[in-house]
Amino acid sequence: xxxxxxxxxxxxxxxxxxxxxxxxxxxxxxxxxxxxxxxxxxxxxxxxxxxxxxxxxxxxxxxxxxxxxxxxxxxxxxxxxxxxxxxxxxxxxxxxxxxxxxxxxxxxxxxxxxxxxxxxxxxxxxxxxxxxxxxxxxxxxxxxxxxxxxxxxxxxxxxxxxxxxxxxxxxxxxxxxxxxxxxxxxxxxxxxxxxxxxxxxxxxxxxxxxxxxxxxxxxxxxxxxxxxxxxxxxxxxxxxxxxxxxxxxxxxxxxxxxxxxxxxxxxxxxxxxxxxxxxxxxxxxxxxxxxxxxxxxxxxxxxxxxxxxxxxxxxxxxxxxxxxxxxxxxxxxxxxxxxxxxxxxxxxxxxxxxxxxxxxxxxxxxxxxxxxxxxxxxxxxxxxxxxxxxxxxxxxxxxxxxxxxxxxxxxxxxxxxxxxxxxxxxxxxxxxxxxxxxxxxxxxxxxxxxxxxxxxxxxxxxxxxxxxxxxxxxxxxxxxxxxxxxxxxxxxxxxxxxxxxxxxxxxxxxxxxxxxxxxxxxxxx
Numbered sequence: 001x002x003x004x005x006x007x008x009x010x011x012x013x014x015x016x017x018x019x020x021x022x023x024x025x026x027x028x029x030x031x032x033x034x035x036x037x038x039x040x041x042x043x044x045x046x047x048x049x050x051x052x053x054x055x056x057x058x059x060x061x062x063x064x065x066x067x068x069x070x071x072x073x074x075x076x077x078x079x080x081x082x083x084x085x086x087x088x089x090x091x092x093x094x095x096x097x098x099x100x101x102x103x104x105x106x107x108x109x110x111x112x113x114x115x116x117x118x119x120x121x122x123x124x125x126x127x128x129x130x131x132x133x134x135x136x137x138x139x140x141x142x143x144x145x146x147x148x149x150x151x152x153x154x155x156x157x158x159x160x161x162x163x164x165x166x167x168x169x170x171x172x173x174x175x176x177x178x179x180x181x182x183x184x185x186x187x188x189x190x191x192x193x194x195x196x197x198x199x200x201x202x203x204x205x206x207x208x209x210x211x212x213x214x215x216x217x218x219x220x221x222x223x224x225x226x227x228x229x230x231x232x233x234x235x236x237x238x239x240x241x242x243x244x245x246x247x248x249x250x251x252x253x254x255x256x257x258x259x260x261x262x263x264x265x266x267x268x269x270x271x272x273x274x275x276x277x278x279x280x281x282x283x284x285x286x287x288x289x290x291x292x293x294x295x296x297x298x299x300x301x302x303x304x305x306x307x308x309x310x311x312x313x314x315x316x317x318x319x320x321x322x323x324x325x326x327x328x329x330x331x332x333x334x335x336x337x338x339x340x341x342x343x344x345x346x347x348x349x350x351x352x353x354x355x356x357x358x359x360x361x362x363x364x365x366x367x368x369x370x371x372x373x374x375x376x377x378x379x380x381x382x383x384x385x386x387x388x389x390x391x392x393x394x395x396x397x398x399x400x401x402x403x404x405x406x407x408x409x410x411x412x413x414x415x416x417x418x419x420x421x422x423x424x425x426x427x428x429x430x431x432x433x434x435x436x437x438x439x440x441x442x443x444x445x446x447x448x449x450x451x452x453x454x455x456x457x458x459x460x461x462x463x464x465x466x467x468x469x470x471x472x473x474x475x476x477x478x479x480x481x482x483x484x485x486x487x488x489x490x491x492x493x494x495x496x497x498x499x500x501x502x503x504x505x506x507x508x509x510x511x512x513x514x515x516x517x518x519x520x521x522x523x524x525x
Contacts, residue, residue, distance in 0.1 A: 034065045035196055037087035039107045044095035049127055049181060056189040062196065084110050089195055090120060092167050094134055095127045099145035102152065105160040112163050119255055121195055124172030125188065135168030137161060169311040170257060171292060191293065195254065208373045208406075209366055213244045214251070220359040221341055223255065228333045230342040232352040235363035238407030241345045244363065245317050248343065252315055256341070259315035260290035265326055280329045287330055291316065306335035313339040321346040327355045371404035372396060378413025 036057070040050055057064050065083045084090075090111045098104050115122050126134065133139035137146070145164070149157040175184055220231045235241050246261060253259035265283070275283075284305055289297040291314060314336055321327060321344050331342050344357060352360050366374065373383045375395060380386055385395055399409065 032088040033086035034083060034088070035063045036089045036091055036192060037065045037084050037111070038091040038093055039104060039111060040093035041095050041098045041101055041104055044097050045093055045127060049175065049185075050093065052181065053185050053188065056185050057192070060189045060193055062189065062192055080107070081110055085114055085118070088120060089192060090115070090122045091125065091192070092122060092170075092172075093125045093127055094129055094141075094167070096129050096140045097144050098129075099137070099141055099160075099164065100148055102148055102156075105148070105163065108163045108167060109159060112166055121254060121257075122167065122170055123188075123192070123195075124167060124170045125175060126172055127175045128177065131168050131172075131174070135165050137164060171308070171312060206377060207240075207243060207247070208370045208377070210244065210247055213240075213361075213363065214247065217244070217248065217361050220361055221252075221343075223252065223341070226338050228336050228338065228340045228342070229359065230331060230333060230344060230355075230357050232344045232346065232349075232357045232360040233363065234346055234349045234352065234360055236405070237347055238405050239363045239365070240406045241363050242319050245319060245343055245345050249315065249317055252341075256315040256339075257313045257337075258291045258309070260287065261317045261319065262287055262290055262330075263319040265318065265320055265322065275323075275325045275329065280325075283326065283329050287316070302329070305330070306332070309336050309340075312337045315341050315343075317343040317345070319345045321351060322348065324351050324354050327351065331355070365404045366406065368396075368399065368404065371399045371406075371409060374406050375399055375409040375413045378410045379417055380413075381417070 038050065038053075040046070054064055065087060067080065067083075084107070092108065092111065111120075111122060114120050124131075129141050130139060133141040136142070145160070149160070173184060173188055175181065217231070217233070221229065233241050233245060242263075249259065249261045280302055281299060284302060285297055285299055288299065288304060288308055289295065292308065316331075316336075318326070318330060327344060331344060333342075336342070344352065344355075346352065349360065349362075365371075372395060376382060376384050379395075385392055
């Protein structure tokens, strides 16, 4: 339901058609020969953990490069380097004797080189070894490393040390002696499957104007920039901000070490009131649970995000931010590793300004042509009215009086999907659309429209009454009989009747629908 007109703080207001073919930049297309490449020290894990992991991967349909027939030598064989380059995901299985092998260390150099140049993802498994020992080359792991380096040049030692520090900083799975390896291996296989499936989704192909939005946001994100950046996305409720952000997450997540799309922030705080300390902890726990993929993650202090993510390149999208405090708790640039991107979605542009976010993309209303497509796709499943159905100019009138708001067009389109031409009587359409443009009585008229929609088939003669020029006496009488004499309608009552007509519309969707009428004027200024 994305719109197609947009503006950003770093460029002048512009209108982009939905036919734009540009999209987010990404590594050059590559046909992966192997889904995964695992780097490991054979004597430590080949016949135990790795054997079980390989079996689980086979069960899950995950291919892994098999080097069992390859003869080891002092340098990496060209065929092995080629296998590394043709693998989509790297799994570095770090055991206590991993660093005793110069072969393993050279594999690691090649893996990190490909990650840097080609964008492959690296996952880590710490098998009976402390990540800190890997990072600092201490403990038993460090002893093995020093013995290997004793026979090498200082340049080789420096390269290997840097590589171990880098891989030790990648959050991974810790496997200890008493752990349930079967469950951990199953979880690893599931995690790998999810990452393999994190390719460009087809879920957003029918979103009108999406490519134009992504192109504009790309220029603000500047993904290749190695510093941390925070970018805002603003616009009225129902304009398609979250849809655009979900598409961004789908496209970009595989280029980051960790990522999450965090929603339902509203439930953590009440607008206008300060966040309690416990609520701040809860927000950070929610974020870290999603980013680290750890259920019921608990923290004791507000420095946890920096503690866990300071060395990670992350993509975090915060949806529906309603207060500056939420950003202060979740989006401090100093907390995240180089190259991280934080995307903040909000209706309140002032929050972005107050947090010092300079790069802001404003989602504007779609062009008339795109608005018509949105309505027709929802109503008829195609970009224009089918032959012999509702006339084009009638659909254009619907678009006009709906104010071209995507959510509004989508909801009205769904309401008339599958109905006959008689049921899609222009009187009813006209009533709904015209009444929705009346600010002072929007909710009342909308409720009336929903009530009559529910009984459209049985009350064909009453449809004419729904026209704004018709006599509303009977409508108001029916309304009063159902909700009482007090016409000061509560939102809950509106939900109840509206849901009878449109049962597929969520409560949040209803709330947005009501809010959008009062926000459109502000965003048009």
